Amino acid sequence: MISLTIDGRAVTVPEGGTLLDGCRELGIDTPTLCWAKTLTPVNVCRVCVVELEGSRTLVPSCARKAEAGMVVRTDSPRVQASRKGVLELLASSVDTSTAPTLVAFAKRYGADPLRYGPPAPPATDRDARESGHHHVGSGEVADTVHQPMKVDNGLYVRDYGKCITCYKCVEACGTDAQNTFAIAIAGRGFDARVSTEFDVTLDDSACVYCGNCVQVCPTGALMFKSERDARDAGTWDESQQTTTRTICPFCGVGCTLELTVQDNKILRVMSPPEASVTSGNLCVKGRFGVVHVSETP
Amino acid sequence: MDLHLPNAQPTPEERAAVAAVVGEESPLGWGLADVRARRHELLEVLHELQRRVGHISAGALAEIARRLGVPPAEAYGVASFYHLFRLKPGPPRIVHVCQDISCQMAGAGNLLQEGRKVAGTRASCVAGPCLGLCDQAPAIMVSQSGASPFERACGKADVDTVVRAVLDENPPEAGPANVAATPGHRRLLRRVGVVDPMSESAYAASGGWRALARALEIGPQGVIAEVTASRLMGRGGAAFPTGRKWAAVAAQSARPHWLVCNADESEPGTFKDRVILEGDPFALVEAMTIAGVATGCERGILYLRGEYPLAHERMANAIMAARTSGKLGANVLGSGVAFDLEIRRGAGAYICGEETALFASIEGYRGEPRSKPPFPVERGVFGKPTVINTVETLVNVLDIVTDGGAAYASIGTAASTGTRLFCVSGAVARPGLVEVPFGVRLADVVDLAGGLREGATLQAILLGGAAGTMVGPEALDWPVTFEGMRERGATLGSGVVVLIDDAADGMALLRRIAAFFRDESCGQCVPCRVGTVRQEELLTRAATGRAWADDGERLQQLDQVMRDASICGLGQTASSVVMSAKNRFPHWWGAS
Numbered sequence: 001m002i003s004l005t006i007d008g009r010a011v012t013v014p015e016g017g018t019l020l021d022g023c024r025e026l027g028i029d030t031p032t033l034c035w036a037k038t039l040t041p042v043n044v045c046r047v048c049v050v051e052l053e054g055s056r057t058l059v060p061s062c063a064r065k066a067e068a069g070m071v072v073r074t075d076s077p078r079v080q081a082s083r084k085g086v087l088e089l090l091a092s093s094v095d096t097s098t099a100p101t102l103v104a105f106a107k108r109y110g111a112d113p114l115r116y117g118p119p120a121p122p123a124t125d126r127d128a129r130e131s132g133h134h135h136v137g138s139g140e141v142a143d144t145v146h147q148p149m150k151v152d153n154g155l156y157v158r159d160y161g162k163c164i165t166c167y168k169c170v171e172a173c174g175t176d177a178q179n180t181f182a183i184a185i186a187g188r189g190f191d192a193r194v195s196t197e198f199d200v201t202l203d204d205s206a207c208v209y210c211g212n213c214v215q216v217c218p219t220g221a222l223m224f225k226s227e228r229d230a231r232d233a234g235t236w237d238e239s240q241q242t243t244t245r246t247i248c249p250f251c252g253v254g255c256t257l258e259l260t261v262q263d264n265k266i267l268r269v270m271s272p273p274e275a276s277v278t279s280g281n282l283c284v285k286g287r288f289g290v291v292h293v294s295e296t297p
Numbered sequence: 298m299d300l301h302l303p304n305a306q307p308t309p310e311e312r313a314a315v316a317a318v319v320g321e322e323s324p325l326g327w328g329l330a331d332v333r334a335r336r337h338e339l340l341e342v343l344h345e346l347q348r349r350v351g352h353i354s355a356g357a358l359a360e361i362a363r364r365l366g367v368p369p370a371e372a373y374g375v376a377s378f379y380h381l382f383r384l385k386p387g388p389p390r391i392v393h394v395c396q397d398i399s400c401q402m403a404g405a406g407n408l409l410q411e412g413r414k415v416a417g418t419r420a421s422c423v424a425g426p427c428l429g430l431c432d433q434a435p436a437i438m439v440s441q442s443g444a445s446p447f448e449r450a451c452g453k454a455d456v457d458t459v460v461r462a463v464l465d466e467n468p469p470e471a472g473p474a475n476v477a478a479t480p481g482h483r484r485l486l487r488r489v490g491v492v493d494p495m496s497e498s499a500y501a502a503s504g505g506w507r508a509l510a511r512a513l514e515i516g517p518q519g520v521i522a523e524v525t526a527s528r529l530m531g532r533g534g535a536a537f538p539t540g541r542k543w544a545a546v547a548a549q550s551a552r553p554h555w556l557v558c559n560a561d562e563s564e565p566g567t568f569k570d571r572v573i574l575e576g577d578p579f580a581l582v583e584a585m586t587i588a589g590v591a592t593g594c595e596r597g598i599l600y601l602r603g604e605y606p607l608a609h610e611r612m613a614n615a616i617m618a619a620r621t622s623g624k625l626g627a628n629v630l631g632s633g634v635a636f637d638l639e640i641r642r643g644a645g646a647y648i649c650g651e652e653t654a655l656f657a658s659i660e661g662y663r664g665e666p667r668s669k670p671p672f673p674v675e676r677g678v679f680g681k682p683t684v685i686n687t688v689e690t691l692v693n694v695l696d697i698v699t700d701g702g703a704a705y706a707s708i709g710t711a712a713s714t715g716t717r718l719f720c721v722s723g724a725v726a727r728p729g730l731v732e733v734p735f736g737v738r739l740a741d742v743v744d745l746a747g748g749l750r751e752g753a754t755l756q757a758i759l760l761g762g763a764a765g766t767m768v769g770p771e772a773l774d775w776p777v778t779f780e781g782m783r784e785r786g787a788t789l790g791s792g793v794v795v796l797i798d799d800a801a802d803g804m805a806l807l808r809r810i811a812a813f814f815r816d817e818s819c820g821q822c823v824p825c826r827v828g829t830v831r832q833e834e835l836l837t838r839a840a841t842g843r844a845w846a847d848d849g850e851r852l853q854q855l856d857q858v859m860r861d862a863s864i865c866g867l868g869q870t871a872s873s874v875v876m877s878a879k880n881r882f883p884h885w886w887g888a889s
Contacts, residue, residue: 043668044822046862057869058861063668078861082824085858089827115851116831132380132426132645132816139837143830165820181300181368185663185820186377188646190830192820195377197303197369198355198384206301206368 004070006050019050019061019072028074031083031105033090033218034166035062038279039176042167046086047105050074058082080109087111092119092142093190095161098220098231102164122146122161127199131188143190149228152201155288156214157228158194162221165192169213169222177281182206183213211287215270215280224268226291227260237262245272248286253277255286266291300362303369305355314345315360322364335365337679339661343376344603344642351442352383367661378663378819379644380425381440381603388418392462393425393438393604394454397565398759399722400427400435401809402801408435412459420463426647426813427565428604431722431795432474432729438604439468448606471607474572475729477745479737482708482716485692486732489576494611497618500579506624508695512587513632515698520591521547524694526702528714532689533559533650534761534790534866536779539690545674546592549682556589556597557678557685561655563602563647564762565813566793569718570688572730574601574608577692578615582638584691586619586629587698589636592684596637600655603644612640647817651865652677652685654819665821666865689718689792709735713778717792721746724753724798733777740773742794753798757882761790763810764870767878786877803885804840807875811836814871825868828859832872839886852879 001012006022013021018041023030034045043060050061053071058079061072073079087106090096091113096103106113120141137143146161165185173183182205186195196205214222230236241262248255256275260268269290273280307315316322318341342365346357353376358369367375376382383391394400394409412422430436433452439462440448451458452471462468476486493499500506512520525540546554558581562570573581585597599616601609616638619625627635641659643649649658653667656678677683693715697705706714713735719742722728726747733742739758749755755770766787775781782789797806811833820826832855838844845851856872863869878885 042821043864046823046864049862057863060668065670081854082858082862085854086823086862089823089831089858092831093827116834117845130380130384131378133424134812134815136812136837137834139834139841139843142834164823165826181370184368184370184374186370186374187820188378188380189815189818189820190826192826195370195373197358197373200303200355204303205370 002066002068004066004068004072006072007075013066017066019052019059019064019066019070020048022066022072023050023061023074030061030074031108032062033102033105033164034168036168036216036273038273038281039168039171039216042171045090045164045166047083049079049082049086051076051079084109084111088113088115090164092116093144094164094219095146095159096219098162098223099218101218116142118142119144119146122148124148126160126191126193127195129187129191131191134189134191145193151225153203153209153225155209155225156211157223157225159221159223159228160193162219163194164219165194166218168216168218169194172212172216172281177212178208178210180206180208180210182208209284209288210282211284212281214287215282226267230262230267236267241267248282248290250285250289255282257282257286257290259290266293300366300368302362303355303359305359307354307356307360308350310350311346311354311357311360314349315342315357315364318342318345319364336367336661337659339365339367339372339375340641340644340658343379343382344644347382348442348446351389352386375661375663379603379646381645388420389441389443390420390463391440392416392420392422392459393428393440394422394459395426395428395430395434395436396424396809397427397431397763397813398806398809399431399566399728399795401806402723402797403434405435408437408454408456408459411456412463415460416463422459422463425645426817427563427567429562429568429571429602430471431566431568431720433471434722434728436471437462450604450606474568474576475727475746476572476732477727477729478716478732479734479741479745482734483732484696484716485573485689485718486576486730488580489572492577494576494578495614497579497615497622505579506583506630508698509583509586509624510630512590512698513630513634517547517591517593520587520698523697523702524591527697527705528702529690529693529697529705530713530779531686532693532717532792533687534564534764534788539686539694542674542686543588543592543684546682546684549675551682553596553681554592554594555678555681555683556585556592556594557655557659557683558585558597558599558691559650559652559655559685559687560599560601560605560608561643561650562688562791563650564764564791564793565810566720566722566759566762566795567791568720569730569792571605571608573688573692574605575611578608578611579619580692580695581612581688582615582619582625584694585638586625586636587694588684588686588691590629590634594684595635596639598659598678599638599640600649600659601640601642603642609640609642616640646819647813648819648865648867651867654865655685656683663819665819666867668864710778710780712780717777717789719777719792719794721794721796723796724750724755725796726750735778736776738773739775739777739794742777743773743796749796750798753796753800755796756799756801757797757803757878759793759795759797759806759874761788762793763813764866764873765790765793767874767881769881803878803882804836804887807878807885808833808836808840810874814867818867818871822862822864822868824859824862825864825871828855828863828868829871831855832875836875842887844886852876
């Protein structure tokens, strides 16, 4: 066990544990967006930063391993200012309409999404942008990642105007879960984006429609088509929905399914990350096959 | 790994380009283990495709996936990261026109416009970042793909040069750099412009390989002791004690150890490493060999920026010649110790000068910085203990080993030992590379470059590059030492000194620096990815007299969040010049 101090309180975490583990042990509510228990920390969203004594800059609590005697502050003005700043930058550049967690964090830290001006209109050329070049705007509007939604299959949509580039989907598609490698980050800087090779459709890519990317997406950029359709039709109504846990009927593995049901229709199938069998990962049958239960006449 | 291969087929030329790097296919089919270990060849394969075919096609990605085992989406992610690779067909001739500060002050904006007019559809004339020819501003680079490919950098370009670069079979080439040193202190530059850089025997005759012989004599511990005694500090910008770095790697039990020379010199205003790579390539081979032997590395990698074709040619020649004459290989100078070197080229990404991004790039991944700790001395390239030093740091080791660390430490000041290279450009009479002992005044550095250009009135000085500090003429009195600059809130960075006269538009320079950081951010972390965009938007408003009421406060906040919360040095310093200029030159912000 490793002993350290966070916000003046002593805490111990197991060997290999992180500062975030320490914060959670103490009940210090620490925001995270790119972190997930089942994925390798990439520490890119920077909302979990904390002040570490002796460190010139703030450090990401999700990835920084605890060391004996560390002195950490999560409540200092510096930490608060950085978290607010990061959330302001995010909220000013993406569509947060289906990202309640992000919106709640922004509210908690007093981040103003309009701090950098009104959002720029959607762009249609984001997938064709070249590294090292960009168009210089007027400065009157805040550049955004807003863009048309990609709908190229009947199972899930990719609405990258809502993407915060947290790498979770890429990790889930890669070595952290599925080992399919259908998507990766392409481009650079503000034009960095999640993409298949040459932006080919999912059908032409390596995608196997396991939907494990949808499972981990924190902003609704990846969404069941059934959910997207219901939202677009104005029929998505969380007050009318129930969540039911069951076991996938398709094979003997026994993955836990979490069905979102409205009007006797299955609109979404998730799997709880704490489920013992596959830690929230499913295959195409469990993820997208079960919805047919409600379509059978 | 069971990869899904795209339907697109490679052309015979694309197949051949990939095979030229990874070898012909075995008739028995591809062994999986073999393929898996090949990802590190990805960047070289992409270079070869760009050179022969002029772009990276979907068919080429399919071939890469098949031969290297890299998923097409990931190969696309890597190819689209670097700006020297093109992902759609285009004219075989590409002319890069540098837009960074020294070139901008010398009229690079106009060159680009004229070049584009002439180019039409016959060539691509593109804006680009610093080409490391600031001493010969404005600079361009010509690259030709296809049947007779070549790459060539050219300085002191005018409209006529750009027209020739666009149209001619044989465009002009850059000239040699001006070099100067404080009398009695020409050490790192002693052979530059004097000794034939292509001749191993000329190098040997001018005192070359003596340091290596001495290093083998005193052994690894002896070398590290001398380097530690010299108090040599890294010249890349962070000023970390070299001896401590070497000792840390030498003590690691994990094997193999790797030596990496960071020659991805891309800091705008910097050209010192280029001058050494081109002018004294054997010195770097010798210094890397000493470093490798001292720290228990059997292999070294020279990561060279993609924009340095002449340096590539000369370093490749030097490595070959050193191998032939027994300085590199299984038995270095007959000592029984093994060490060898290879070159890896970057492909246009400033961020790859950051050491962990550089490792990722070598390994065939996107050049995205990794978190530290673990530090490179523990887990560097390929996850192994790694010594990484810049070119200038390494060549210092030659004199340290030959003359002893104590003798070296007697040069300069107590806290900044040895000599330092400064890249002086802008409004000076003889822009060039200057070597001075630490402790002289900045004015002495400028004097060695011929002093201020006749008729010019000094307005500002950019110290340390785009990630450095904008200071006023009073800085000419400052001593050039690590500690002296730190006390004054400035940095020597990579030794950049750009003299800015009063004809220059200060805000235009700041906007270019902001644009540079926006282009060069890897895009991984939020503060830098979005912060660099917001910084540029804010400067655009300021430059056009449309600043919002609280933009000053907004800039302050951007600076704070980028400095405190970014993953790496790029984001942490992306607002450094802008903030220093805001304090020192408030009138650049217009009426306010």
